[in-house]
Amino acid sequence: MAEKNLFFDCFSGASGDMILGALVDAGVSLDALSRDLSALPCGPIRLRAEKVHRCGIRATRVHVEIPHEHAHRGLSDIRALIDAAALPETVKERAVRIFTRLGEAEAAVHGCPIDHVHFHEVGALDAIADIVGASAAMEHLGVAEVRFSTLRLGGGTVRAAHGDLPVPAPATARLIAGYVSEMGPVPCELLTPTGAAILTTLGRQDTTPRLAHDRVAYGAGAKEFPGHANVLRLFIGPLLSGAEADTVWVIECNLDDTTPEVCAHAIERLLAAGALDAWATPIQMKKSRPAWLLSAIAEDRARPAVEETFFRETTTFGFRRTRAERSKLTPEHRTVTTPYGPVRVKVGALGGRTMTASPEFEDCRSLAREKNVPLREVMAAALAAFRREP
Numbered sequence: 001m002a003e004k005n006l007f008f009d010c011f012s013g014a015s016g017d018m019i020l021g022a023l024v025d026a027g028v029s030l031d032a033l034s035r036d037l038s039a040l041p042c043g044p045i046r047l048r049a050e051k052v053h054r055c056g057i058r059a060t061r062v063h064v065e066i067p068h069e070h071a072h073r074g075l076s077d078i079r080a081l082i083d084a085a086a087l088p089e090t091v092k093e094r095a096v097r098i099f100t101r102l103g104e105a106e107a108a109v110h111g112c113p114i115d116h117v118h119f120h121e122v123g124a125l126d127a128i129a130d131i132v133g134a135s136a137a138m139e140h141l142g143v144a145e146v147r148f149s150t151l152r153l154g155g156g157t158v159r160a161a162h163g164d165l166p167v168p169a170p171a172t173a174r175l176i177a178g179y180v181s182e183m184g185p186v187p188c189e190l191l192t193p194t195g196a197a198i199l200t201t202l203g204r205q206d207t208t209p210r211l212a213h214d215r216v217a218y219g220a221g222a223k224e225f226p227g228h229a230n231v232l233r234l235f236i237g238p239l240l241s242g243a244e245a246d247t248v249w250v251i252e253c254n255l256d257d258t259t260p261e262v263c264a265h266a267i268e269r270l271l272a273a274g275a276l277d278a279w280a281t282p283i284q285m286k287k288s289r290p291a292w293l294l295s296a297i298a299e300d301r302a303r304p305a306v307e308e309t310f311f312r313e314t315t316t317f318g319f320r321r322t323r324a325e326r327s328k329l330t331p332e333h334r335t336v337t338t339p340y341g342p343v344r345v346k347v348g349a350l351g352g353r354t355m356t357a358s359p360e361f362e363d364c365r366s367l368a369r370e371k372n373v374p375l376r377e378v379m380a381a382a383l384a385a386f387r388r389e390p
Contacts, residue, residue, distance in 0.1 A: 004141055004142055004143055004144060004236050004237065005143075005144055005145045005146075005147070005236070005237055006138075006141075006143055006145070006146045006147070006203075006234060006235070006236060007147045007148070007149070007206070007209055007211060007213070007234070007235040007237075008022070008146070008147070008148040008149065008199060008203070008232060008233070008234055009148075009149050009232070009233035009234070009235065010148055010149050010150065010151050010152055010191070010199070010232065011149070011152055011233070012152055012190055012221065012228065012229065012230050012231060012232065013151065013152045013153065013154060013189075013190025013191035013192075013195065013221075013232075014148075014151070014190075014191055014192070014195035014196070014198075014199060014232050015130075015191075015192040015194060015195040015221060015232075016126075016127055016130025016131060016134065016192065016194035016195055016198065017061075017062055017063075017064065017126075017130055017219070017221075017222070018195065018219040018220065018221050018231070018232040019130070019134050019195060019198055019199075019219060019232060020033075020047075020062045020064075020130055020133050020134055020137065020219065021049070021059065021060040021061055021062040021218075021219030021220055021232070022060070022217050022218060022219030022232050022233070022234040023134060023137035023138070023141065023217070023219070023234070024049055024060050024062055024137070024219075025059065025060035025217035025218055025219060025234070026141065026215065026217035026234055026236055027141070027215075027217075028137040028140045028141060029140065030047055030049050030062075032136075032140055033047055033133050033136055033137060033140075034046060034047050036087060036091070036132070036133070036136040037129055037132060037133060037136075039085040039086045039087050040081055040082070040084075040085045040128065040132065041081060041084050041085065042081055042125060042128070043066070043067045043125070044066075044067065045064065045065070045066050045125060045128075045129050046064075046065040046066075047062060047063070047064060047065070047129070047133070048062070048063040048065060049061065049062050049063070050063070052220045054218075054220055054221075054224060054229045054230050054231045055227070055228065055229035056229075057218055057229050057231055058218070059218035059219060059220035059231045060217070060218065060219055060220060061219075061220040061222075062219070064125075064126040064129045064130065064133075066124075066125040066126055066129065067125070074115065074117060075099060075100065075103040075114060075115065075117060076115065078099050078128065079096055079099070081128065082095050082096055082099075082132065083096075085132075087132075087136065088136075088139055090139055091132070091135045091136045091139050092135075094135035094138070094139075094201075094202060095131050095132045095135045097201050097202075098131050098135070098197050098198055098201045098202070099131065099197075100114075101175065101197050101200070101201045102171065102175075102193060102194075102197045103117050105171045105174040105175045105193070105197070106171050108174050109170040109171055109174055127194050130194055130198075131194065131197070131198060134198050135202075138202070141236075145203075146199070146202045146203030146204075147203055147204055147205070147206040147209065148199045148203050148204075148205055148206070149205070149206070149207060149209070150180045150181065150182060150205075150207050151176055151179060151180070151181040151182075151191050151196070151199075151205075152181070152182060152184065152185070152190050152191065153167060153168045153172075153181055153182065153183050153184075153189075153190055153191050154167050154168075154183070154184070154186055154187070154188045154189050154190035154191065155167055155183050155184055155186065155187045155188070156187035156188055156189070158189040167183075167188075167189045167190075168181075168189070168191060168196075169189065169192075169193055171193040171196075172191055172192065172193045172196045175193065175196040175197055175200055176191070176196055176200065177301075177304060178299075178300050178301035178302065178303050178304050179200065179205050179300050179301065180205060180207050180300060185228055186225045186228055188223065188225070190221075190230075200301075204246075204299075205300050206246055206247070207247055208246075208247050208325055211235050211237065212237050213235035213236055213237035214236065214237045215235075215236040215237070216233065216234065216235055216236070217233075217234040217236065218231045218232065218233055218234070219231060219232040219234065246299075246325075246326060246328070247323055247324065247325050247326070248276065248297050248298060248299055248323075248324055248326055249297070249298045249299075249300070249303050249306075249321050249322070249323060249324070250295065250296075250297055250321065250322045250324050251295070251296045251297075251298060251303070251306060251307060251310065251319055251320070251321045252293060252294065252295045252296075252319060252320050252321075252322075253293075253294050253310055253314065253316040253318065253319040253320070254283065254285055254291055254292070254293055254294075254316075255291055255292045255293075255294055255314055255315060255316060256285050256289045256290075256291035256292075257315050258292060258314060258315055260292075262313075262314070263280045263292050263294060263314075264280075265313065266278075266294060266309070266310075266313040266314050267279065267280060267294070269309050269312075269313045270296045270306055270309050270310075270313075273302065273305040273306045273308070273309045274298060274299075274301075274302030274305050274306060275296040275297060275298050275302065275306045275309075276297045276298060276299065276302075277296065277297045278294075278295065278296040278297075279294075279295055279296075280292045280293065280294050280295070281293040281295065294310070294314060294316075296310075297324075303321075307319065307321070329348030329349060329350055329355055329356065330348070330349045330350070331346060331347070331348060331349075332346075332347045332348075332349060333345070333346055333347070333360075334347055334386070334389070336382055336385035336386050336389065337385060338367075338378065338381040338382050338384075338385050339381060340367040340368075340370075340371045340373065340378050340381060341367045341370075341371075342363075343359050343360065343363045343364060343367065343378070343381075343382040343385075344359070344360040344363050345357050345358065345359050345360065345382060345383075345386045346358050346359075346360060347386075357383065357386050359378075359379045359382035359383060359386075363382075364378040364379045364382060365378075
């Protein structure tokens, strides 16, 4: 089966059953998913699908039918259920990662260790079915990559075990920290903790996607809203042959009272906080003061930590951030054999064609010191070895 890319268009949020419905609408066999879920040692779980219409859009609504229960399971209980199931290891690994992320979010909200968290709603069998079912469905589809759009949250309040809570629910808000989201367009919860956990664990956000899809599927939500289609749209297609594209944040501040040593330390801390790159540029500010322009590039999930580092490690009172689109070659690492030893080579490809290749500097420097030869000779030998490969 050819590997597929999935892009979830979350213009009406996402929930576990909407994700499952979209995957079934994309062609995953309901019978196969039912067999997968029957492997869980927690009583009979049955799936039922129906075709519904939401504002004229035909979509699949998946119902999870489970025995009535009052159990509040902890993370260790859920792991034991999943580990005991006769499922592919990749499916179990995905499901455990999702529940672990949920547990971390709940623990942060309640201020307790993760082992003390009881999942309440998300520990119920229907949520277990949604998460394990989505993990198994992606295995059946042969998914290579998952991406998702800006996350619509809804509004108002949601009823939870502890009472009425504001939308987004506290666990949801924790799960989407660093991701682009927006309130509305209806006064109801659109993005649930289960939906947020599945998407942010298995996928990455792409707010300006370039789509080359060959199929579109729709998963229906339980509620109907006048004038708003409560569906999760799913685009399915192969990998694009051109350069990869995504969006990042460029974060900058001007510093006219900072020494080069402090600036260098700030760059190290920005990188440690998750920045993709960080640098300082000499500039001249008002009153002809020599200064530094400190810059960093960060993805959505790393932005809060990177921005906090600007305040913690510099004297700035503020910074600027700009959304930027970027195109990337597909990266790959290969190891080549040289007369001095093995060297990793970073390769950039475009549509399957090699566009550039660079020997890893640290590998070359280590061999140059060990063999007492010039660094440039080791680097030249690595490139020559790479070019000799078929």
